Amino acid sequence: MANISTSAPEKVGLLRVLGPAHVWALGVGIVLVGEYMGWNFAVGKGGAYAALIACWFAGLLYTCVAMIDSEVTSTVAAAGGQYTQAKHIVGPLMAFNVGLYLVFAYTMLEAANAITIGFLMDAVATMTGHEGLDQRPFIVLAIMFLAWLNYRGVLATLTFSLVITAFAFSAVIVLFLATAVLTGDSPLRHADLMTDLPYGWVGVLAAMHFGLWYYLGIEGTTQAAEEVRSPARSLPFGTLAGIMTLLIAATLTWYVSAGLMPWEYLGQAGVPLFDAARLSGSTLLMVLLGIGTLFATLASANGCINDASRAWFAMGRDHYLPSWFGAVHPTYRTPFRAIVFLVPIALIFALGAPLDQVITFSILSGLLEYTFMPINMIMFRRKWPLDSIKRGYVHPFHPIPALVLLTLCGTTYFAVFLGYGTQLVAMVAFYIVVSLWFHFWRYRFVNRGAQFTMPWPRPKGY
Template sequence: MTDEITKDPLEESTGLVKTLRPYHVWALGVGIVLVGEYMGWNFTVAKGGILGSLLALLVAGTMYLMVSLCASELGASTKSAGGPYDWARLFVGPGAAALVGLAVYMEYIALEAADAIVVASIAESVFPEIEVFPVTLLVITFLTFVNYRGVVAALNLNFALTFTAFAAILVFFAMSVTGFGGIWDPGNLISGAIPNGFIGIFAALQFGPWFYLGIEGAAMSAEECKHPSRAVPLGQQAGMITLLLAAGMTLYVCSGLIPTEQLGVSVYPLYEAATNSGVQLLVVLLAIGTLFTCLASANGTICDSSRSWYALSKDQFLTPWFSAVHPKYRTPYRAVIFTMPIAIAFAFSGFLDQVITFSITSGLVCYVMIPFSLIRFRKMFPQHSNKVRPFVGPLQPWIAYFTIFLAIVIMSTLQWGYRYNLIFGLLFYAIAYFYFNWRYRSLESTHDWGEEMGWPEPVRT
């Protein structure tokens, strides 16, 4: 398979440090995703109007809630840093594992690049004399350094940024419903309900994931949690509830303060809604929230993408050189640093919608494989026990089957506007699957469940 490589002293370090608590898991998951409430989701309005946006919010929210339940059960059981990669490796096979690990990496790296571009664009709007790309480079470099220095510092930063951005949405919503947040016009809901008919409503589903894209990444902190069987489900589900509330509040305030035709093309819909409210406090608060949520998302994506790359390297799908853990900071520092050139390459393209579409495609590949991994897990280990399954999600495996169906339906809607992106993405991952499945097929039956997981031997399926 892979030739033995002499390891340097850094690679002999003891592994990732277990310091994270449930609020860190919440900060990681929500921090990555909350940017989708501040921008991007409103393209659902351009496709399907207010009704299409509401349907996209509900359908995508249902899918992500079920993905979150699957990820909570798998993450609490395996307690590994690789997240979806490790679940596929253990319960599906090497080809699927490498495919998912690569998809997770690309999903978060593309999202990191998009976030950095937006931060730079905000900076340019405030200071017109600066250029976008140097600021983008500075943002990526700074956040990479934060993650290099330690996961606790990175996620404490994420918690502060994310909490502030979520509080801004709460304040905006509270002021709107009490009449202090500007004149909320219900006529916008009627005039822009269904501008493009039924096809438009269906096409709006392609942007539904923007409300929640990346929440499954919260489970990737499991190996660094003090008590993963408690922290992962609690932090993951609290994060999902937070996002559902934030999505509903965002759609409410924006649909009443911005005319539909403007809302569908707005770059910063929450900030624009605050501007239209005429309340200076909200303008300042939402400007800060927009900046903070982009930084939190970029910061969280570095954490998650590096863990996926670290897991691939640790199992020698990549060179073991990337699996080194820093002896002082206890971070997978080489995997963290390697996120930087890839993110810069994505950012250099400058095509924000194309970068995000590739991130969504990569995410949807994961949303097929995560529930499939859970289905396989339950077949292999059907008996519930605190050792194997400390957290048991409700209505499984039916939820997992329905999640796969919804992910495929949402993926199919990318043909309206992003057909070639979808074809390229699926072709890319198909080639990756067949290559890794052929290259590492000997790994299929090499699990020592007792030594690796402390579990009994599985039921053969």
């Protein structure tokens, strides 16, 4: 039985120690790996121009996501992000589903990143003449090290993310400057390499699926809501600075890669930015982008552990899951049980599932989450108009961003259905089953009055 220390605190909670730079690092850190790899499969689906159109359409989608998120989360400053927003604005069943979308999207992305780290180590070993490297110890080490870091405290975790994300972003900028601006005889050959759309406009539609990779995860900034010093200022600032960073990084990535590689090769490259650096002929750039690839992957996995554990923790704290998960470490002030619980799940998927299936599971969960956001935003403004609650940020042109986001989500569902229809149907069926479990069984354990904590006025019309 537990012994209570005489110096034990009566209450423990998460610590407010983060600033806007950490929020930026959390959002960009999760996403930037998508610039280093993954986005280029959009080129394979529809050619280089299709990937550029997908880049900008997805950029529009995620700008809407960032603006909507910034407004709502500057008001709902609690761990759980979109889960907590859904709980207060839409209702418990929506919140339960959104919480699961978040946990699955981030845990699967963490597993995909760990697989990628194993692949990168194997690639480096092969380049140095060692064939047949066992990737498993490096996959396991990546997950265990980052889980340990997350366990020990959020400030160190996101400061680590800040350093390696800034390095990875700087590497993209340096690659662009070195190949397009600072050299007299640029190696970029857009005039020779660019072609018309090889599969027509259907190819552009199909490219949308991988166009999400440029920005997937920026909405993760909201999970820091309970740990930033000034949520109303830091969250909108970090999130909007993050999407601007990603728009720049995505466009530069496309520009450099499309100018160095024919679309037939680029569309199936494993590490396109690293390949671009190799084709530039500079050893320094090759080393820089190699380290950038590794850092971007680590930063993504790091942010995913942080976000998935906050969502799981928040659901436990509200008794949507066993309250045991709602524990906070008294010394490190982290949701330590949620962090540890998700480690074996990430390991199982990283060691036992194929990468494309893991990525697809993550993207589909993210897409379901994005579909919730415009509905959430419209309900938020309708129930609590601008003059009823003070917001840290008010996004412009409402409801246009919400409607644009809803339309783009519909388009992306169609694109995903073209390539991964079975997985999409299976996933929706899964969420229906767990919703029934929550409605008919789990919700009886929830303290219904205690779950709504925001000091808001009664919603309009109620």
